[in-house]
């Protein structure tokens with residue numbers, strides 16, 4: 001306890017959790033555990049977990065707790081997470097938070113705040129590279145439209161990054177994830193960070209509260 005750094009990045013879809021988690025990983029050598037990335041990899045691989053999860057993800061719903069909790073346990077046991085970890089997109093429900101707290105110590109929860117009025121444009125403009133690099137058609141476009149700067153691969157849009165799916169994802173956030181933030185607030189470990197602005201500016205705000 002205490003030796004292993006445990007951070008949670010929490011916030012609405014499109015708040016920049018993934019972007020900021022990658023930076024923290026690179027600077028501090030912590031594992032970046034994104035349950036969304038792990039689930040998308042399972043869907044792409046056509047595994048049993050992927051087949052079970054796909055329908056929920058396509059609808060902008062949440063994957064059942066038992067599946068996600070198992071996935072997270074495996075990731076926490078991996079060698080990259082030995083020195084510490086950054087959770088991105090987990091926990092999203094109270095049962096997930098309870099399972100997490102029973103397994104590991106969490107030092108800090110960084111609540112990245114972005115007004116809902118900005119979320120739709122952020123999400124619908126998002127483009128992904130199969131290699132994991134993320135772009136935005138307006139805010140961080142690739143040098144050549146539709147092509148990853150780093151790997152040259154064709155960019156794609158997540159199937160749940162549409163205006164109508166955003167609404168159900170935001171309502172899940174309000175119903176299921178707000179209480180998770182409240183749970184950690186009552187433990188006194190939540191720090192709120194303004195998520196509006198350039199990724200560099202937001203990252204500087206995160207470093208200031210770490």
Ligand code: AMP
Pocket residue numbers: 013035036037039056057058060061062063064065068088089090091092093096160169
């Ligand atoms: P994300 O990449 O974090 O936006 O996650 C993409 C989708 O994967 C979500 O909309 C959910 O359907 C599913 N998902 C990711 N993490 C979780 C979680 N902790 N609990 C339930 N579903 C999740």
